[in-house]
Amino acid sequence: MFVDKAKIYVKGGDGGDGLVAFRRELYVPEGGPAGGDGGHGGDVVFRVDEGLRTLMDFRYQKHFKAPRGEKGRNKSQHGANADDMIVRVPPGTIVYDDDTGEMVADLTQHGQAVVIAKGGRGGRGNTRFKSSVNTAPAIAENGEEGQERWVTLELKVMADVGLVGFPSVGKSTLLSVVSGARPKIGAYHFTTLTPNLGVVELGDDRSFVMADLPGLIEGAHTGVGLGHEFLRHVERTRIILHVVDLSGMEGRDPFDDWVKINEELKLYNARLAERPQIVAANKMDMPESEENLAAFRDKLAEVRPDIAVLPISSLTRQGVPELLYRVAELLESLPDPAEIAEQQAQDEAEAEGVVYRMEPREEHEFTISRDNEVYVVESESIERLLRRTQFGSYEAVMRFARILRKIGVDAELRKRGAKDGNTIRIGEFEFEFFEGGSDDYLYEEE
Incomplete structure (x- = not known):
């Protein structure tokens, strides 16, 4: 049976959680932090296979989830990164984002591959939070969630x-x-x-x-x-x-x-x-x-x-x-x-050259609104930070509160009329608003 259209769900693997651990060696009573970072989640990668001529396989399997990264390990060992999930598609497949209708990829050549859903980064272990003022941090991050989306596949037959x-x-x-x-x-x-x-x-x-x-x-x-x-x-x-x-x-x-x-x-x-x-x-x-x-x-x-x-x-x-x-x-x-596609790719690469870029510092933009008596803070970056915070750790909670104060959320809430004891909602979580304590000296700049 020939199938030339399909709608599927793809999700990159979640990153592994960072670990809180300390060195426990004989004659080393205060060995310091030794929790490793979590591994990165796997990507969902579409790869062209010239042996396929139809989207028939996607009629029976519509969900593709890449594996998550391993958790961080003792002795500052990095958790293993997860393998990518390779999804084979026939040549001539065009991938569209189902929500926006935007074209994500146009796959025409055998072996051509593109990441459709990126895996999440692994969380940092407590080794990464050691500083001159906090030599034994009991804090680590959760792994970042992998990208998820619905995509529409459309096949245009490749023929001479x-x-x-x-x-x-x-x-x-x-x-x-x-x-x-x-x-x-x-x-x-x-x-x-x-x-x-x-x-x-x-x-x-x-x-x-x-x-x-x-x-x-x-x-x-x-x-x-x-x-x-x-x-x-x-x-x-x-x-x-x-x-x-x-x-x-x-x-x-x-x-x-x-x-x-x-x-x-x-x-x-x-x-x-x-x-x-x-x-x-x-x-x-x-x-x-x-x-x-x-x-x-x-x-x-x-x-x-x-x-x-x-x-x-x-x-x-x-x-x-x-x-x-x-x-x-x-x-x-x-x-x-x-040959035309290969030459175009080569020309683009030569025109751009090799450029090394540092990952930009994340900017925390936010808006504040009222839902009856609840103050609602909306921000993608803050919600991302919230999901990475391990709220079972007191130090992690205080670090999260410190970051909100630093980027101006507390001041803006006060300006909007928030008082101690008011409920603050961020994403699916609700918190009680109060002035920060004296633990800020434990942390350096984010």
Whole structure:
């Protein structure tokens, strides 16, 4: 079954907690702090696997959570970092953030990888809080939570050649004749409802991938007839092989069909009008096809003299070898998309150079509001700090209170009318407001 859309949940692993520990060695009664940092949580990484052709796997598994880092250890040993979770996706997969609709990644090349959900940092152990004024701190941090999000995956088939045309013009029959693909073939419209891929092997060691894309109709660019579901696959093809029914059996004008399909492609994406195109004039085994072919060529020459028209019959295989060799020659004249992507990445790297950046100091921006008698402090950075604080430790609690005073939260609360004993809410936690004690001297600047 072909699946080209999926919505999944991804979560990076949480960081491991830091450890509070002290050296306990013979003849060393006051050995000092020895608690190590927690390990970093694993990332959720999407990696392209050219062996996949569909998003079918994501129909059954929709949640991907990376492992968390190990806790810090004694003797100042760092907890082990967690392994990344590798999620395999087919080439042509585009990842969108489900909340914002923003594109996160466009994965096209085999082996290409991108971090979709970053793991959390490990918490610091008490060794990291030792200072000249506090030589034995009993304080450590919790690990940071990993990033979590819902993402939408959209697959655009990666093929060298895309077969387009009205329903029942013979696209599926042509694909079955030139490759090992076995698409559904029937004498009715919309026999093909999902893209079919086939590898075309020529006798001179050349080959290319051909995609039979579902039939288009007028209004497809607005979504008529599942138009968007069909048209997005055309964007990935290097050549458009436009199959036209020259028999005129259904009372349609072949040239009018060609004009309508190209208009739909242009309205959906203007760049598709510039895509190299070959017309496969199909069903030449029918009585009136020769006459229609001459009229078609005359009309096409007036608007697009650069497009070649090759008469074929998928049923009798007349002209099919000539068509395939013409397609192969055109493909060879086009630049390799992999080389283009590699060169662009190299140029960007050279332009940027190698720059070493220190991690910026976290700025604590906050807002304060009232919820009846409760003062609500809203700040992503403060809530992050709160989750990393181990409230079972008195020193950790006092450190958290000190940081709030230092960044001006206490002063702003006083300005808003807060008094000792009032309830302060930060995230899911509530605290009682009071003036700080005399423990500040234990801590240095954050």
